[in-house]
Amino acid sequence: MTNPIDALIAEKGVLLADGATGTNLFAMGLEAGDAPELWNESAPAKIEALHRGFVDAGADIILTNSFGGTRHRLKLHGAQDRVFELNRRAAELARTVADASGRKVIVAGSVGPTGELLQPLGALTYDEAVEAFAEQIEGLKAGGAEVAWIETMSSPDEIRAAAEAAIRVGLPYTFTASFDTAGRTMMGLAPKNIFGVTEGLSEQPAGIGANCGVGASDILASLFDMTAAKPDATVIVKGNCGIPEFRGAEIHYSGTPELMADYVRLAVDGGARIIGGCCGTSFQHLAAMREALDTHHRGERPALDEVVTRIGPLRNKIAANSGAGTGAGEARRERRRARA
Numbered sequence: 001m002t003n004p005i006d007a008l009i010a011e012k013g014v015l016l017a018d019g020a021t022g023t024n025l026f027a028m029g030l031e032a033g034d035a036p037e038l039w040n041e042s043a044p045a046k047i048e049a050l051h052r053g054f055v056d057a058g059a060d061i062i063l064t065n066s067f068g069g070t071r072h073r074l075k076l077h078g079a080q081d082r083v084f085e086l087n088r089r090a091a092e093l094a095r096t097v098a099d100a101s102g103r104k105v106i107v108a109g110s111v112g113p114t115g116e117l118l119q120p121l122g123a124l125t126y127d128e129a130v131e132a133f134a135e136q137i138e139g140l141k142a143g144g145a146e147v148a149w150i151e152t153m154s155s156p157d158e159i160r161a162a163a164e165a166a167i168r169v170g171l172p173y174t175f176t177a178s179f180d181t182a183g184r185t186m187m188g189l190a191p192k193n194i195f196g197v198t199e200g201l202s203e204q205p206a207g208i209g210a211n212c213g214v215g216a217s218d219i220l221a222s223l224f225d226m227t228a229a230k231p232d233a234t235v236i237v238k239g240n241c242g243i244p245e246f247r248g249a250e251i252h253y254s255g256t257p258e259l260m261a262d263y264v265r266l267a268v269d270g271g272a273r274i275i276g277g278c279c280g281t282s283f284q285h286l287a288a289m290r291e292a293l294d295t296h297h298r299g300e301r302p303a304l305d306e307v308v309t310r311i312g313p314l315r316n317k318i319a320a321n322s323g324a325g326t327g328a329g330e331a332r333r334e335r336r337r338a339r340a
Contacts, residue, residue, distance in 0.1 A: 003172045004106050004146045005206040008060060009234065009273055011104075016293055017061040017238055017276025018054035019286045021110070023253070025050065025065075035077040037069050040089040047090070051097040053283040055105055058290030061274065062098060062105060063149055064140060066090040067112035070132045072124075076115075084139040091143025108149035109140030109171070111162055118157050126161055133165035141171050150175035151238075152212045154185035156197045167203045174206050174274075176236050179222045180213030183317030191225035195233065209236030212278040215243050216255065216263040218316040220270060220307050227271035234273045239263060241280030243315065253280025257288035259311055264292040266307055269299045 008015055025036050028046045039047055051062050069087045071080040079086065091109055098105035114132055116124040137148050148166035150173055153159045159175050166173035177185050177194060184190050189197070194208055210222040219239035226235050242255025255263075260277060267275045275293065277285055308314060 002146075003206045004104075005061075005172070005174070005234065005274070008104060008106060012060065014268055014272065014293060015060040015106075015274045016058055016286070016290055017108075017236070017274055018051075018059040018063055019057075019277040019281030019283070020241070020279050021050065021063065021065060021067065023280050024053070024282065035068060035074065035079065036065055037067075037074065037086045037090065038077065038079065040065055040086055040093060044089070044093055047093045048097055051094050054286055055097055055101045057283045057286040058294075059276075059286060060105060061108050061149075061276070062094050063108050063110040063151075064090040064094045064143075064145060065110070066136070066140060067110045067151070068115075069111070069136045069139070070114050071135060072114040072116050072132055073112070083135050084142070087136050087139030088143035091140045091145040095144035106147060107145050108147045108174070109137060109145030111136060111140075111148055111150045111166075112152050113154070113158060118155060118161070126157060129158060129161035130165050130168070133162040134168050137165055137169040137171060141169055145171065147171060147206060148173040153177045154189070155187045156189050159197050160201070163198045163201055163205065167201060172203070172206045174208065174236060176209045176211040176238060178213030179210055179218070180316060183218075183221070191222040192229040194226060195230050207234040207236045207274055209238070209272075209274070211236070211238035211276075212240060214316045215240050216259065216266075216311050217307050217314050220263065220266055220311075221304060221314060221317050223267060223270050223272055224301075224304065231271065235271060236274040236276075237267050237272050238274075238276040238278045240278045241282075241285055242312075244280065255280060255285065257285050260285045261288040261292035262311055264289045265296045266302055266310065268293070268296055269302050271301070 047065050066087050071083050074080045094107045098107050118124050148171045150162040216239045223237045241253040244251050
């Protein structure tokens with residue numbers, strides 16, 4: 001498989017992934033409970049505007065509007081028989097914007113969880129999960145996606161099923177988990193153990209990491225754990241833009257462009273190779289992140305208490321239990337892991 005991520009990292013060093021899909025689509029008029037994937041056909045200009053906003057802000061990687069694009073998620077909207085066409089259209093829209101940018105922008109096909117529990121906890125078999133993901137990824141590949149971007153996962157088995165599907169379809173893949181339950185995923189996967197999830201598969205991921213679920217401080221703690229475990233890995237972090245806060249009936253994220261810029265600097269120093277934003281991350285936030293990435297030179301690996309001082313307290317993971325360590329000295333002694 002041709003892996004565009006390695007080639008672009010070799011050219012640029014660290015890549016900037018895009019920001020939030022859902023948050024920005026809600027700002028464009030998407031209603032709660034609606035399927036964003038249906039907008040690929042009913043409101044394509046808005047989806048192109050989403051991608052264009054991130055490309056204009058400096059993204060090197062844009063994710064297709066297909067997070068809920070498996071038959072299991074689309075059946076909630078009566079669209080389970082339209083998996084291929086909706087995913088193909090998602091990739092086509094992103095491809096159009098990327099190709100018009102005048103520079104290399106990678107189109108990554110977003111693949112989210114099925115929303116079902118795999119056996120023995122639920123009814124979905126592993127083979128059925130592979131089939132569902134392969135159906136989605138076939139559409140993404142047909143539309144021009146270059147990478148299957150498996151994201152916001154909690155189950156190691158579901159990650160592996162999606163990875164196996166990508167291999168079957170013939171796309172390189174990345175995967176990210178949400179370490180949002182006391183520093184682990186909901187299914188108990190710890191950041192330091194993420195590298196073993198796809199062990200034994202015929203193709204290994206182009207990047208591994210963390211996204212969503214937590215704010216910048218907590219996702220950086222997960223990054224430090226990963227880069228301590230495997231320092232040479234391509235590690236991805238795509239953290240939420242601060243902490244969600246209710247203002248009346250609306251959710252606002254506390255992160256400022258300045259905070260997200262500092263998150264980028266800390267992530268680079270912590271060994272991340274792909275950095276982006278998740279929920280709440282706007283075009284303005286991403287532009288500040290781009291500037292930070294372009295002007296920052298990688299420094300000494302930060303201590304976790306420095307992260308807390310600069311961008312706020314841990315809200316999900318207890319610092320004392322973090323494999324990140326609380327000082328740069330420990331980081332140097334262990335010579336640690338890797339990020340995306």
